[in-house]
Amino acid sequence: MGHAIEFQDVTKTFRGAGRPAADHVDFVVEKGEFITILGSSGCGKTTLLKMVNRLYEPDSGKITLFGTDISTMDVVKVRRGIGYVIQQIGLFPHFTVGENIAVVPKLLKWEKEETDARVEELMNLIGLEPEEYKNRYPAQLSGGQQQRVGLARALAADPKILLMDEPFGAIDSITRMKLQDELVALHGGMGKTILFVTHDIEEALKMGTRVMIMNDGRIVQFDAPENIIRNPADGFVKSLVESAKAKEQFWERFQ
């Protein structure tokens, strides 16, 4: 089968940009890992993610999923096999919740009964009662509920890989914490490989089995959360960890 995701010397420079958004990036992700990708805006983390489902094409280098070079595959097929969740959520406002979740099964031409059963199953999984919510439109849901539907839609066709681009970035902090815990629990039961982009260090350290820290288009450290905290690879990582610690001290003052 090969590694779930492998980047080999991948470089991508956007037209008009002074430096590459991805600069000779090499890494391997095994099946079932939950990788959080952390970095400040413009560091190339979203670019990296979008190259996995070919929303962006690399200038050079090779990306393989389970041993297959994705540049040799039909782009639409690659995407249907990968779950994709974004910060703007991007639910289709003219589709009901049920229809939104059924998008990929319909694209894959599943039988209607099979699709319906899957929609119910996923709605129960994300904690939205099918009876009550299935026929609602996205505008009738809260932000947190919308993102749950976004997650269900991404999981609909049971993809092996899930890409998440700051999925909880626009959600209030209480709902956000809840969604984080739920996603970690969900991941434990599913065996899916997740790439999760965030600029929030606590979110990255809390959720990832490994954390990839990016700066200026390069991976500066890719390791388990505790190793990153104990042995920061360079000054950039160190300052990130220290910023998180400083925040904690802020709260301790009130204890």
Place this chain on the structure above:
Amino acid sequence: MEYLVNYYDKLLGAAAEHLQIVLVSMALSLAAAMILTVLCDMVPLISGVMLGFLSVVYSVPSLAMLAVLIPVTGLGRTTAIIVLIIYNQYLLLRNFLAGLDGVDGGVVEAAAGLGMSPFQILVKIKFPLSKRAMIAGIRIALVSTVSIATIAASINAGGLGTILFDGLRTMNASKILWGSILSALLAILLDWILGVAEKRQKSYSL
């Protein structure tokens, strides 16, 4: 008023003829504009060139456009309809493309990321979500078609323009008046019908 009472059959006949020219032109214009819109969406590079070209064409006065086409397609209704279709392309394409552009980028990105083909994104996502903007464009084109169609009478295409031009030639004020009033009423009526249709479209903002 007297003119209306004495010649109402003639006026109504001209109005019906006018309506027919307008509806045929609109139907064909919409078909052509849809094809151009799909083309522009699939190949973004051509949309700028296409709009530029159409805006130049649109700026040609209608009498001149009719004159240019007479040697090719002759006098009569066909020529008038072709001219109306050509004028409409600018109005329709511009509004259709603006409508597609107005669709939330996050929605389009999600559609692509889930594995919809560009054509599926257009048909299932972008068109339904820009229906209101598209109907607004159709309204503008419709009103403009009603008014330009009067000029088409100058090449024997019939319609309310016939009465108007008759009035101009014979300095008959009531003919001029009634030709204009009926053409304006027709424009208002058609625009109102589409206005109702536009309001009935749900707006799907989140």
